[in-house]
Amino acid sequence: MPLSHQQLASLRASVDPGVVARSRAYARAVRIVSADTTHVDALVQGTHEYEVFLTVEGTRLVASCTCPFFDDRFEPCKHAWAVVEAAVAQGHLNALADVARPRLIAGGPDDDLDIYGPDEAEEDPEPLELRDTDPRTRWVRALVGRRSQAQAPREP
Numbered sequence: 001m002p003l004s005h006q007q008l009a010s011l012r013a014s015v016d017p018g019v020v021a022r023s024r025a026y027a028r029a030v031r032i033v034s035a036d037t038t039h040v041d042a043l044v045q046g047t048h049e050y051e052v053f054l055t056v057e058g059t060r061l062v063a064s065c066t067c068p069f070f071d072d073r074f075e076p077c078k079h080a081w082a083v084v085e086a087a088v089a090q091g092h093l094n095a096l097a098d099v100a101r102p103r104l105i106a107g108g109p110d111d112d113l114d115i116y117g118p119d120e121a122e123e124d125p126e127p128l129e130l131r132d133t134d135p136r137t138r139w140v141r142a143l144v145g146r147r148s149q150a151q152a153p154r155e156p
C-alpha cells in the first residue's frame with residue numbers, strides 16, 4: 001500500500017520549509033539506485049553528485065546525504081527530501097504505510113540511531129517532593145524504591 005498524502009505531509013512537516021521548496025529543483029535529478037519497502041539508495045545530481053540513503057526505523061524515516069549542508073547541519077537536506085518524494089511516488093518505502101504520522105530525521109546508515117532520536121529518549125519522571133513529616137512519605141518512598149529497583153538493569 002503506498003503512502004497517503006497525509007503520511008507524506010507528516011514526513012514533510014519534519015523538514016524545513018525552505019529545504020522543501022529548494023528540493024523541487026531536484027525532482028528530476030533523482031536517480032534511485034536501489035529501493036524497497038524500507039530502504040532507498042539514490043543519487044542526486046546537483047552541482048556535484050550526492051548520495052542519499054533512506055532507512056525506515058520504526059515510525060521514523062532516517063535520511064543521510066553526502067552533501068556539505070547535511071554534513072554541517074545534520075538535518076534533512078533538499079536532496080534527501082527530493083529522494084523521499086521520488087521514492088514515495090514510485091511506490092517505495094511502503095513500510096511507512098502502517099505509520100500514522102511518520103517523521104523524517106537525519107541519521108546515517110552506520111550510526112547508532114538512538115543517539116539522534118531525542119523524542120525517543122527516556123524521560124526521567126518528575127522527582128517526587130517528599131516531606132518527612134507526612135506519614136504517607138515512607139509508603140511512597142518504598143513504592144518509588146521498588147519501582148526504581150524494578151527498572152534497574154539486570155545483572156548478566
Ligand SMILES: [Zn+2]
Binds near residue numbers: 065066067069070077
Ligand atoms: Zn544533501
